[in-house]
Amino acid sequence: MTDATAVTGASAEARRPFVSLLAQDDHTKRRNAAEARFKAYGLGAVIIGLFFLVVLFVSIIANGLPAFTRMVVQLDFTLTQEQFDDAESKLLKTGAYQAYFVEGFDKALSERGVEVEYDAAALDRLIGKVGSIMRDFYLANPDKLGEEVVFDLPTSSRVDGYFNGRLKREDVSDSRFLQVTDLDLADELHEAGIIKSDFNWTFITGTDSGVDNPGGAGIGASVIGSFFMMVVVLVLSLPIGVAASIYLEEFAPKNWFTDLIEVNISNLAAVPSIVFGILGLAVFIQFAGLPQSAPLVGGLVLTLMTLPTIIISTRASLKAVPPSIRDAALGVGASKMQSVFHHVLPLAMPGILTGTIIGLAQALGETAPLLLIGMVGFVARGYPDNFLTGFTEANSAMPAQIYTWAARADASFYEKAWGGIIVLLLFLMTMNIIAIILRRRFERRW
Amino acid sequence: MPVHWIVLIVLALAVIGYVMGRQKALASAGGNIRDLHSLPSYYGSSVAIFTMVFSFLVLIVWLIAQPIVIENQVAGSIPPEAVREGSTLGLMMSDVRRVADGLDQAVSQGAMTSEDAASIRSEFTDVRDRLGAIGVALGSDVGPAVLRAAQHYRALNATGNLFMTIVVLGVALAGFGFALMRSHKDFRARNVVETTIRYILIGAASIAILTTIGIVLSLIFNTAEFFRLYAWTDFFFGTTWAPSFSGRGGSSELGFVPLLWGTLYISLIALAVSVPIGLFAAIYLSEYASPRMRSFAKPLIEVLAGIPTIVYGLFALLTVGPLLLSVFGDGGLGWMKAGTAVMTAGLVMGIMLIPFVSSLSDDIINAVPQAMRDGSLGLGATHSETVRQVVLPAALPGIVGAILLAASRAIGETMIVVLGAGAAAKLSLNPFEAMTTVTAKIVSQLTGDSDFASPEALVAFALGMTLFIITLGLNILALYIVRKYREQYE
Incomplete structure (x- = not known):
């Protein structure tokens, strides 16, 4: 920099009489260009950041939306009492039901004027074992016999993948799961309106399926698991966090013990989450003998993780209550404890709740510690029986479920994982919006 | 009962x-x-x-x-x-x-x-x-x-x-x-009740200490157990990571060096992505942007920080990995063999850290007194010269602290590397190769039906211990630097 100024100084000296103040010399131009460049870098960085955000969301939505729809074979079907009795009397009962189904299927095809060739095995590959599905239905609902019933039979995950573009026709090699001719049949049925797109309720309400059935996998059970964990986190971290903050902000004397607590809190806020997982494994599972994969253990670990967040935000909102409130309470004869609990705490409550909700949202998306307490190897096949066993029965949680799906070899599960992320982000968004509304509505500027 | x-x-x-x-x-x-x-x-x-x-x-x-x-x-x-x-x-x-x-x-x-x-x-x-x-x-x-x-x-x-x-x-x-x-x-019932409440408050505040003690004890005991079964020199200086999965101990090689290398390499790439972008974004938003632009862009960039890491992990595995593979893979330049690689994980981690660097630097740049800027502008410096020669040097200690915090975040990050970086522990310079990190190995050694008494499972605690010490050191250093810097202008 110094030589640059020296050079310009010399050249300016040489042509001083001719230079107008309004004209830019070379050096000024260079400086202005550098200024423009610098500003452009900054703008570029902001744009790149926003671009990444857009890419992330586009890829989540584009990949995840198909998980919410599925292709179903929709068929009106009537089974009479005689047919039912006849089928039940046969040796191969499901075979009999399948024959009825094929009959009905043919009728539906001819009604719509579609002419396709297919065999029973192709139907199996498209929609699975129809015979047993129908038998189960009529055994469970005998009163539907003789009435017209609309069946929505979900297509197999490969056919589903074909319709939403996951599976390309060129990539299909004939196997016992799918043959190229099946896709022609599926296309014909789609045109005829027999195969339709339908909202996939199974994905929202269902439980996880085994590795071989991506179509039946749902996120419902793990939403419940996450819910139980959040209950534990809320019940423990809110009172403990508020109590700790009240002590540190209102009562703590300035001594080594208070300093120790402060240092510990700020360090815990930055400890990697996986270390909390190790803590949970060693202390809660190995030492205390709590059950693996239980929402209770997950909740305890996440509580320890969220406490620093809640303490930091609670202290900020306690600090924001002006001292005059405390002085006024003390002045009319309240004890220190009464002034805090009757006056300061209620005024700080909106801020505390906002901080708690944000802490909960963080905890909800946290995955790494859950891997270590065994929430991943576990397939959440069922809902908990009642409210109490929900805490101790092994379950999955939303992020752990997403990880489980992402780690499975079958690519059909990836779509479920993306769909799971949409559900997770919807929850997080709702929580953050509630926090923002709380802050807007109740926050007081003193 | x-x-x-x-x-x-x-x-x-x-x-x-x-x-x-x-x-x-x-x-x-x-x-x-x-x-x-x-x-x-x-x-x-x-x-x-x-x-x-x-x-x-x-x-x-x-x-x-x-x-x-x-x-x-x-x-x-x-x-x-x-x-x-x-x-x-x-x-x-x-x-x-x-x-x-x-x-x-x-x-x-x-x-x-x-x-x-x-x-x-x-x-x-x-x-x-x-x-x-x-x-x-x-x-x-x-x-x-x-x-x-x-x-x-x-x-x-x-x-x-x-x-x-x-x-x-x-x-x-x-x-x-x-x-x-x-x-x-x-x-005097009120005095009794209030004293009790006070002790309860102290107890709640001490949970932070108890948690730290819990972490340290659970790490120390299991780490000591591990070093009884496995020589510490082999752990810290071994260059091969090859745990046996047969359940019989003794044949495993549990060298820490390749894991540390993978961790540092990925963190380095993440910082190389996030520091320039985050820093420039912070400079632009605090020095140049109009209030409207700032109120719009800052929260949007911070959304990136609120997204759970599992989302980034999936993004690395299923979007960025295949994308990089199509450019650098066999169809393109031929440097990359699979979607999971150091580059994939590093890039995505860098995206995750952008808001971290930018909002911390933003706070620090805003804390530089306006008088310093005014003085520089008054002497005829352009805006960018003021930023480069006055604001940034003044904010440098704070920015270094912010970068160290981001580095500790990168080293401790788990989900992105578990999903995006691969599982093979390698000592290699090629950023398009799959490598693995300390956190990823903690996960893989402790999940599944391993016996907690075997060195293959216990090694995870030793890894956790080193991770805890490294990140703790970085955090303390960063907080110290940031605090020193704050005092300078308060």
């Missing part, structure tokens, strides 16, 4: 105590509140507190101590010659616990009478089959020593529980009676 019944009884006593304490104090003042030292509710609360606090403390201590004491007694009662070849006392104790649990279940399901469970001898009946029949699977044959120890264990537990019930309820009743006796109009 089960623990939750004890808790419920004590709680019920506390409620009764509240009502009675309140009434007694009021009665002693002849129903005139003004004669009381404290408000009536304080008298009630003081009785409830005396009923609950001490009995629950006893309960908690008892619940922690009883298993340890009993375990020691039972372990002491097993003759050393009964420990089979290739097994340890610890493994045998876990067998003992399993058998005892099995017997408990058998009794509760009615498959065995409680006398049967206490007196059954494996010489006569095969316990394993009988427990198997009711769905309790036992690994190896139950030897007579294990069975006898399990029965001893159950007997001790039963007596322990009985004494616990008596002692806890006794303490609760004593507290109840004592506090109720004191409940009189001149008794």
